[in-house]
Amino acid sequence: MLDTVLNFLNGGLLQAGWLFKVIYFLIVTQLTIFAVTLYLHRSACHRGVDFHPVVAHVLRFWSWVSTGMVTREWVAVHRKHHAKCETEEDPHSPKIFGINAVLWKGVDLYRVASLEQDTLEKYGKGCPDDWIERHLYTPHAYWGPTLTFIVNIALFGIWGVAISALQMIWIPFWAAGVVNGIGHWWGYRNFETSDMATNLSPWGVWIGGEELHNNHHAFPSSAKFALRKFEVDIGWAVICVLRKFGLAKVLRVAPTLDVRPNVQLPDGETIKALVSHKFEVMSDYFRGVIAPTLHEDAKQAGRGIAGIPRALRRALGNGGRWLDEHSRQKMLAAIEHRPTLRTVCDFRARLATVLERNSGGAEAMMNGLTDWCREAEASGIHALASFAARLRGYALAPVRA
Structure with a gap:
């Protein structure tokens, strides 16, 4: 009996090797990034693309189960960021809070902003308000990450704790920290926007295309972030695949200058x-x-x-x-x-x-x-x-x- 328990703790139900664990981790974290950039950001917040109801709900569920983020809160904080960018009212500007605070404590700044009722009421309009949102996703936001933790423990034993911990810091670091922090502090600019937004890299692959932050601030409602021939937006590539199968409808892209x-x-x-x-x-x-x-x-x-x-x-x-x-x-x-x-x-x-x-x-x-x-x-x-x-x-x- 003790051997069975120890064996489970050491490897869980799958008894998987290191390579499988790494592949699993990269898949689930990239799915989380896609849920954020495609559903929360480009669709719910900026209305640049509409997804088939099944696809939209899968992405909404995944953002809840992997991060515990509430759609209305995320949308409201991000819209306020665009409306008040680089001012005292910006929820997470490196110019105001300093680059280290936004890079390493960006999630704390997000939480503070998400608790402001005025922000939610002013900037959180048009978000899902169905039964499951009112009775599960919003009032029980932390049930999602808890479920993820349980599943990871079941699959990988004690290693599931480490995987869950890394999952939970993935979006706070890469999105709240790197994109919102370094993306307003260092990089190149295609457009002389009225803020300090920069493109971190011309190849938006690792963070779902969010690396092209200056492009996004120039054309916030565009579903496509890559606006130069040499730029790559993997999020846009996913949208194009979904559109080909009738699962996505592009509403807006940045106009081209002639x-x-x-x-x-x-x-x-x-x-x-x-x-x-x-x-x-x-x-x-x-x-x-x-x-x-x-x-x-x-x-x-x-x-x-x-x-x-x-x-x-x-x-x-x-x-x-x-x-x-x-x-x-x-x-x-x-x-x-x-x-x-x-x-x-x-x-x-x-x-x-x-x-x-x-x-x-x-x-x-x-x-x-x-x-x-x-x-x-x-x-x-x-x-x-x-x-x-x-x-x-x-x-x-x-x-x-």
């Missing part, structure tokens, strides 16, 4: 494109105007662009938005001694103002853009004039999901 040749004046198509792609426009301006100006300025000074502090170069891309006052003054002083750079930075600020005029109507935005393009072409700065000519031809390309 450039029409020989457009003499901005028109309605230009305005539509700029409203949808204002973050990409500002990124294009940095790459096409400010960066070449920096290179030319450094060349004339007899040194490489490396001689210009990287922090300054990055700040010029967003107008010094995230600099403290001391650093901002240093940036302004550096610009003041570079007349051409000062001019293109002034034009950047004016363009940003024009792009914010959409609340005043299309006519006001059209007039401002027309004036901006005319003055940019008359500036005598080749990079600026070329960008203005290109800007006039911006349009939305037909969406191909």
Whole structure:
């Protein structure tokens, strides 16, 4: 009898080897990541995709049984993050709380935010409110992880404890920590969004595509996160497979920016494109105007662009938005001694103002853009004039999901 008990504790019902345990662990944790990114994030929160009711409930059940997360709480906290990003009200901004706090204690920040009733009422609308949600998933959130713990013990014995523990910290670390933390602190940016979101890697495979965080912040409702030819979003690949079998319906993807040749004046198509792609426009301006100006300025000074502090170069891309006052003054002083750079930075600020005029109507935005393009072409700065000519031809390309 004792031998039977000890044998069970050592290997559970399966008596599996190390390789099987590792494969099992990777499968269940990746299923959890898919439940979060596909159901909680892209479907329930941002409404970028609808799943067949059976698929949606399987994903909802798995997020409950593996993490104990309540759909309405997760959705509300994430929507508030987008609405209040990088402000004092952001539930988990590294700018506010510090990178170490978000990386290692992101789950604690999430729990605090999920207890705020005002947040749930304001941002948690449209979430499931069926019988099983009201009587099981929400009031008994911790029954899910408890069930997972019991199953793991039954399958693997004492090793099930370690597997369960790693499962429970997997999403808090990779999603609440890495994506919400490092994804607002380090990485590359395709779009000059009004927050600090970055892409951690062009290959979104390990965290279900969530690595492409800057892309997501530029187009939150898009079901597809990979927006460059070299980028990979494994979550989108799963959606495409499900769609092929009639199990998913894509509702929104990021529109594609097109450039029409020989457009003499901005028109309605230009305005539509700029409203949808204002973050990409500002990124294009940095790459096409400010960066070449920096290179030319450094060349004339007899040194490489490396001689210009990287922090300054990055700040010029967003107008010094995230600099403290001391650093901002240093940036302004550096610009003041570079007349051409000062001019293109002034034009950047004016363009940003024009792009914010959409609340005043299309006519006001059209007039401002027309004036901006005319003055940019008359500036005598080749990079600026070329960008203005290109800007006039911006349009939305037909969406191909």
